[in-house]
Amino acid sequence: MTHNLNIFENMESEVRSYVRSFPTVFTKAKGYKMWDEAGKEYIDFFSGAGALNYGHNDTVMQKKLVEYITSDGITHSLDMASSAKAEFLTKFNETILNPRDMDYKIMFPGPTGTNTVESALKLARKVTGRTDVISFTNGFHGMTIGSLSVTGNSMKRKGAGIPLQNVVTMPYDNYVDDQDSLDYLERFLDDSGSGVAIPAAMILETVQGEGGINAASFEWLQKVESICKRWGILLIIDDVQAGVGRTGTFFSFEPAGIKPDIICMSKSLSGYGLPFAITLIKPEHDKFAPGEHNGTFRGNNHAFITATSALSYWENEQFEKDIKVKSDIMMNFLEEMVEKYPELKGEARGRGFMVGIASDVDGLSNKIAAKAFELGLIMETSGPKDEVFKLFPPLTIDEDGLKQGLAILEESIKATVKEPVTN
Amino acid sequence: MTHNLNIFENMESEVRSYVRSFPTVFTKAKGYKMWDEAGKEYIDFFSGAGALNYGHNDTVMQKKLVEYITSDGITHSLDMASSAKAEFLTKFNETILNPRDMDYKIMFPGPTGTNTVESALKLARKVTGRTDVISFTNGFHGMTIGSLSVTGNSMKRKGAGIPLQNVVTMPYDNYVDDQDSLDYLERFLDDSGSGVAIPAAMILETVQGEGGINAASFEWLQKVESICKRWGILLIIDDVQAGVGRTGTFFSFEPAGIKPDIICMSKSLSGYGLPFAITLIKPEHDKFAPGEHNGTFRGNNHAFITATSALSYWENEQFEKDIKVKSDIMMNFLEEMVEKYPELKGEARGRGFMVGIASDVDGLSNKIAAKAFELGLIMETSGPKDEVFKLFPPLTIDEDGLKQGLAILEESIKATVKEPVTN
């Protein structure tokens, strides 16, 4: 049976969005490829907005998941103990925390990014007894009221229908030309007449995905950590999108050498695209009472199975090395594009597999992404004016697939910059 | 491999809760039964707090899910169109909406109860341009800041770490003896000097699960609907726990004959315990802009597959009739218990498969539930003082299983009321 898009137009709320950018009905996917009902094949440089870092339907995980299901393994268990959960905890500790000398308690806050962010904000306020949180320009942390409060996008904020409170936005790295954004932040904290109280926490992404592929420098991150320490502020890293290898290491902040107080993870954590999230908490901050934060789907055993399997990728150092090689190919390609097509007025941005080109030409990035879709490449835009087209292939893509995708992208750029731009 | 509970104590945050009430490691489940790693069998009168209304690992859904996975069906697709989603939309319309003469748009707000509640609150505020929402005493709607604002429990509210705003709590049905709670509500709305503004919405559960199995009368629900209409207030029914058959009909409000403006559904919607939620919106209120509310896991294709399959149960009228028969068995049993064990100081409460006994003896309900667990019956308590022990078997339980569970429960009551109570 094939379906047409009318079903979605007729039955689904106007809030639907990606179906508008990618107007076809998908049916199958494997690795870095997707197929629609008409049988058309697409290369996926979108990866579920970072939820499919290991590609679609990874064969090993798929096998383990099917075995688990057919053996009547527990599916849903709230936060009761299950064998699948025990194995995830054990493997996460062995593969991720221990080798990085990280001592953290694990909280299951509900299965989505916004669940982990909300749990982190609540905990930081409880631990410190303070109400304000400092977020950063163009941060994106989720759509529930707590997370939306620390999200920068004005359209999304207005969607709240109420004033969003208890938050102060500070400038992210490189926000104003030639001004060190942390000088500004420190001045506010240092001055008791500034109107900005010492906050419970700062929350930030090390590379801002939705905000336009803005990568903070490692020095900036280190200085943020030291400011937090100086003032007794909890540092929350939202690694929902940048984590799980997207920037080249399991945690995005590893190369900066910092140790956040709280870490938010979701998206690719299950490895298979299943809803799953955790909040990592330094033991000294593990102060929630039993059940003080809860949720029906905080234990998704299917996700435990695939997540445990996915962690095996990180047992082999070669995995990170391969990411690095492919990252370099992408960044070189992007820099080449910027130079070769000056009509782009482009700037290459990002790190690892979280890269893109910001174009100063209004509307151009969206046109390029639309053209790419037409040519069989799935890719989205981001940034406050959708000025950036993002490259988010699966980490597991092979070089052939990568080059094939980049070739389609160049074709899309070329075709688009030649058109007269009309908005 | 068997695991012990130390793993959870050492690695999981103090916030963990059900693992404390049910201290064993579960490994397998089918229908209304669960097994732990030691092979002990349990009867499940908990059903994942209402997320497993069709029992564990339903054989038909299991088969369809495995087929889908092995065929490389799309797993994760944000809100792109997929065949699995098209089929869910179509079947939901045919099986649920059309036969009930309900015209609603469907929103995928993220996969959990709190996601759908947050989307409903945001939408109501946007549509009306008002900020306040009326919630009801002992309501429970979720743990993210928007949903927590409309949740009554003081321990959970304090967990927010910030004052919760833009909400007015009104008394639920039968809140104060001999006083009609809606007289009170109407007086506040009618009086321009009351300090209570006409709100964007009222949000309520028709039977309060976490709040202590309080069932509103149909007359009360009808009057709430008419008050909402009179004042142009949107009526949001949170059917996350009471919906999907838990009270005997697909929507809990069907027997009251009301048509809410917005309906929140999750928990048992996937049929299989997978994270999944929808928000149903009357077409005239479908006013979100594209992407104004979004989320990574708003399209969980595994859940589409099982949810579509689960809807088949509702094609046969016998399903509702069977629920009714078994409901009556449970309620009769509970009333018998209240009479037979006056030490309980008990009151039977609820409707359908959402029933329990409220005991006036401090701490007694928790003791009964603990005893039941020991004897192989899984059951939880609720209410502001955990004064209610809840019976939440799967709807699909057979009469044998039901009676077996009730027998264990009676044994637990008997054993407990004989002990001297010490707190």
Place this chain on the structure above:
Amino acid sequence: MTHNLNIFENMESEVRSYVRSFPTVFTKAKGYKMWDEAGKEYIDFFSGAGALNYGHNDTVMQKKLVEYITSDGITHSLDMASSAKAEFLTKFNETILNPRDMDYKIMFPGPTGTNTVESALKLARKVTGRTDVISFTNGFHGMTIGSLSVTGNSMKRKGAGIPLQNVVTMPYDNYVDDQDSLDYLERFLDDSGSGVAIPAAMILETVQGEGGINAASFEWLQKVESICKRWGILLIIDDVQAGVGRTGTFFSFEPAGIKPDIICMSKSLSGYGLPFAITLIKPEHDKFAPGEHNGTFRGNNHAFITATSALSYWENEQFEKDIKVKSDIMMNFLEEMVEKYPELKGEARGRGFMVGIASDVDGLSNKIAAKAFELGLIMETSGPKDEVFKLFPPLTIDEDGLKQGLAILEESIKATVKEPVTN
């Protein structure tokens, strides 16, 4: 020089209000009489909305004030020490606090009612560490954001332009027919699932002036006090309008025998209509740091002079007795009116010199007040729909003046109820 009303229309903001109800230019006043520029004489049953309880330009105070001014007495002194302030403090203690066995610290929070209310709310929150305050339906406490939050009137609340927070409104005495409003309040406080947190304070007027001359019973006030004690909630009595003798005793709550934690006073406190306010605080709650609440006009020495003089009235017991006699005349008159003019659909309300008739006929009270003005009697309306016409003569009015005013009022009633009512 005489002025016309155009000056006000042209130059004053649209927010002006009493100039619309009393459209003439006043120039002189003495005792209970006022004169406009045309020489027309008015009897004053308005008393500056309770700010002129001793009438206009009291001769003794006038003399002392002029002596003070001509001797170059300090006029403005923030909260420096001045002789005039020392004398006020001494006399207030001797005349008011000591004889009533009241031990309170005196705070000068700025010279208006809203200043004292804001200081009380801030202090209660600081002392208890809680954020919420319980206010009551139809309470009126001022127009700055803190005070406006606890004010019931919806038109005034909307004037804030922001959602008003940290407040829960509870029903005042007799709010819903046949329901004891404190049953609701206690139920909410007692139930940890009610969504209503234990507040920092309750704030209320013993007789609501702007809210429609609603007088709480002494039993109700006593029960409120005992609820506050039980829960460790601070009781704030806003005696700005009902205090300084308006209800027959210096503090309005004296006959109920309660001892509020914080008392707000202003309006008639200066005795002469000068801006002046104090906040009385039980010593154990006197926890502001020096300067934590301040304000330029918190020491108005002219007001100290007249306020000290005004306190002499309270040295003679005959003063309260005279008020009682005249109060009875007024209440008898009002009850007679209600009976004699059934067209009023009236109800006599209030206590002491704070009385009026609530009419069930839409718009009638405003018409009566307008007619009275025409006939030389100044009087205003109150209540959420302006349904009450208020009698607020000076306490010092003689019986002749009182009867003259009542005669005009009856004439106004008679003339108005005979007109066909058109809104």
Place this chain on the structure above:
Amino acid sequence: MTHNLNIFENMESEVRSYVRSFPTVFTKAKGYKMWDEAGKEYIDFFSGAGALNYGHNDTVMQKKLVEYITSDGITHSLDMASSAKAEFLTKFNETILNPRDMDYKIMFPGPTGTNTVESALKLARKVTGRTDVISFTNGFHGMTIGSLSVTGNSMKRKGAGIPLQNVVTMPYDNYVDDQDSLDYLERFLDDSGSGVAIPAAMILETVQGEGGINAASFEWLQKVESICKRWGILLIIDDVQAGVGRTGTFFSFEPAGIKPDIICMSKSLSGYGLPFAITLIKPEHDKFAPGEHNGTFRGNNHAFITATSALSYWENEQFEKDIKVKSDIMMNFLEEMVEKYPELKGEARGRGFMVGIASDVDGLSNKIAAKAFELGLIMETSGPKDEVFKLFPPLTIDEDGLKQGLAILEESIKATVKEPVTN
């Protein structure tokens, strides 16, 4: 009768503050001199924190006020029309608004600075339909919750006991070395992902008094005005302290050539130290409904009388010229002090009669002010760490008085810098 300070210690709340800095009981004052009960004479370089710009008990105003009182002129009239009010309106228009080509409606918001600020904030929110207001670091606008929200001082903010909302603080002129503070502001407004919404208003003082005598440059003020225009933001100038000649012109912003949307005035407006405030509103923003903001003391007729008289000073151009001459004397003196006493680590700041020295030595400014008091000069400190000693003599001081005061100040500086500093 003489009083001692015990009365204040025993009876007044701990919140009292200036009585601690100036520990004596004042009794008389004239022009720039004050006397205490012991007959000691003081030179007043404090001027009631800017409320006595024309000195104490100005002889002309004194005479008019006494005449008015003795003639039984209306004292209190809420916002009824009175002859005294008509004359104030007329004279204010003729003397102040017309000659400056300013078209504004006049609102009487209650008699204090915080009343006018609250009215301005409410109006701006109502007019624009937006909730946020931008304030600036170290701004000071009052102690009621609305005004406190836009005040920077952290000790005062904590006094609120609740989180202060709907406000974003931006850096005042010269806040961070070598960074143009308006670059930040514009970047935040321009970027739809910044998390900072376009506000209803910006509120600022042109010279920050309490904040530490920070004077914004005229260019900065002009740029703020143009940013407000560009974004449709209302510009509110809080001229409560800097207005009425304190900086050399009637409005402090005159030399910058800007026309604020709303102007807040109080303090010296009555001319005599009486509580009085107005809000000036561009006619197109005059959108309050009648009575939407009100208050008992919004018409203080004594203040109308003295304010009208005070305006005569501004009829003669010589008045401004004299201020200029004396300002220059003060600034030259301060710069000389900085140079002559390097131990001060001082910086001369301010404009007009609103000047001072910021000392980098912790606690030094407070010591100098204390020494000056001992030597007969009244003077206070300001700034987040009380690091500035302020010179605020009356504008009407003669050169002799000024030099006498400066001589005492130098003596105080000299004596203090020689002491070993111990905190």
